[in-house]
Amino acid sequence: MKSVTIAICNYNYEQFLADAIDSALAQDYPATRVLVVDDGSTDRSREIIASYGSRIRAVLKPNAGQVSAYNRALDEIDTEYVILLDADDLLYPAAVTEVMRRFDSADYAKVQFRLDVISRDGAATGVTVPHSDAPADCGSLLRQGWLYPSPPASGNAYKTSALRRFFPIPETSEGRYGADFFAIYGVALVGQVASISHALGAYRVHKSAPKDVSFANSEKNTKAPKAYMARWGALRFVARERLRIDLPEAFHDFSHEKAIFCSEVYGAPLIERWRWFAFESRDYLHSIVANPFWGLAKKLATIGLSCLCLIPYAPLSDYVVRFISNPLARRGSAAH
Known part of the structure; x- marks a missing residue:
């Protein structure tokens, strides 16, 4: 039986960490190992990690950001496959079994699956992400600059050897976060992607509500475009240096353009909304029409x-x- 590591990268998520670890330990796939990389937490996270004893393998490191934590996790993993589970998310008990069934069906570099969105306290919202499945050959579209539909970090399982084709990612003061961006999109350059069209886990949204314009736990819409541009630039660099693949200078992605659209239009006077649509909406509309x-x-x-x-x-x-x-x-009030 092929072995799988569920690697949980944590920083100051004491209120959610035990749920994530418990969900990893509850997998019905026997050859599942659990690794927790703590990136210098200052809350009670390390006490929680210690309470699991030998049931998990723990790596305690100084704080250096998510990219550093992913790099360290890839250094530690000694299994053929890995799921990089965020410390505030959950996996359902059959997640690894279903993922491995898909991996065994063909030579995939990544298997992705949908995630149910839950609130901060774990209540179901009735929302599932992503809304679209990815084509198997995402790489050819990525080479044209199109970012394919993917779940957040926790909804992705990887062949470890595929990730190591372009990890470790360079660690810089400007690029501490967004490690999942490099894993999700970089892996499509080295192999095919499979999609499972139902939820095998839960994505916890604890910084968003139905009346918010942003749907994220990290960057808000005002910050996301700049972060996406920086990460695309870093991905281009790694693809060129490690894989000898030249990605285009610009990329196309509705989520990115949607963030710009929202930051420009939300709460704006009518004349400003019309001005933006008339003179600045070309990339936004292209991300829809040519999608x-x-x-x-x-x-x-x-x-x-x-x-x-x-x-x-x-x-x-x-x-x-x-x-x-x-x-x-x-979903309105269903999300509360």
């Missing part, structure tokens, strides 16, 4: 919703922006 992962119905619906932001009624315009940007807004 290779969407069908015609979804493209038309997204364009139609976006145009509602041009009507002279700010409450409706702002609601539409939240609806497009934050999946929790589509």
Whole structure:
């Protein structure tokens, strides 16, 4: 039986860490190992880690950021496959079994699966991410600059040898975070990706609510575009240096363009909304119209919703922006 490591990278998530570790230990796949890399936590995380004794393997390191934690995890892993589980998320008991069944069916570099979105206290919201499956050959589209649909970090299982083709990622003061970006997209350059169309885990959203315009635990929409650009630049560098692959200077991604759209339109006066659509919306519209992962119905619906932001009624315009940007807004009070 092939072995799998669930590697949990943690920094100051004492309130969620035990749930993540418990979910990893509860896997029904016998050859599952659990590794916890603590990146210099200053809360009670290390006490929690110590309480598990020999049931897990722990690495305690000074704080250096998520990229450093991923690099260290890849140094420690000695199994053929790995799931990089965020310390605030969960896996369902059959997750590894289903992932390994898919890995055994073909030569995949990554198997991704959907995640149920849960609130800070673990309550179900009725939302699942991502909304689209990725094609098997994501690499050819990535070489054209298209970022493929992927779940957050915890919804991805990797062949360890594929990750090591481009890890470790250079550690810089500007690039401490976003390690999952490099794993998710870099792996598509070295092999095919499989998608499982149902949820095998849960993604905890503890910094977002239905009335928020952002749907994330890290960068808000005002910061996300700059972070995406920096990470794309770093990915291009690693792809060129390690894989001899030249990625285009610009990339295309609806999530990225959506963040720009929201930061420019949300709460803006009517004249500013019209100005942005008239003069600055080209990349946003291109990420919809030319999107290779969407069908015609979804493209038309997204364009139609976006145009509602041009009507002279700010409450409706702002609601539409939240609806497009934050999946929790589509469920209303169900997310509480």
